[in-house]
Amino acid sequence: MQKLDPSKIPGSKEITLSDGTKKWIRRPKVKDRLMVSDIKDEGEQEIALIANLTMQTKDEVAELWWDDYLLFQETLKSFLSPQKEKPLD
Numbered sequence: 001m002q003k004l005d006p007s008k009i010p011g012s013k014e015i016t017l018s019d020g021t022k023k024w025i026r027r028p029k030v031k032d033r034l035m036v037s038d039i040k041d042e043g044e045q046e047i048a049l050i051a052n053l054t055m056q057t058k059d060e061v062a063e064l065w066w067d068d069y070l071l072f073q074e075t076l077k078s079f080l081s082p083q084k085e086k087p088l089d
Helices: 030-036 042-054 058-062 066-080
Strands: 013-016 022-025
Touching (some): 022 042
8 A cells, every 4th residue: 555644645633742753644545444444453453544644663653652642543533533513503
């Protein structure tokens, strides 16, 4: 699969890690979800998806501090179930 640089994709989000390092995570495409669909363990599936969306390896993602991982996890959740805008009254 072609790697898409998340810092150049519209809608990507920048995340600042606890050590001040800045990382980007891009919006997932359908093919990103399909790529990890054969992984049975949900945690491993999420790590693989985050790794792909951030251009990191699964090992690099696994080495993140937990609070930094949660930043990626929350951003991924926001991409997978975006809030719909409420209509104006």
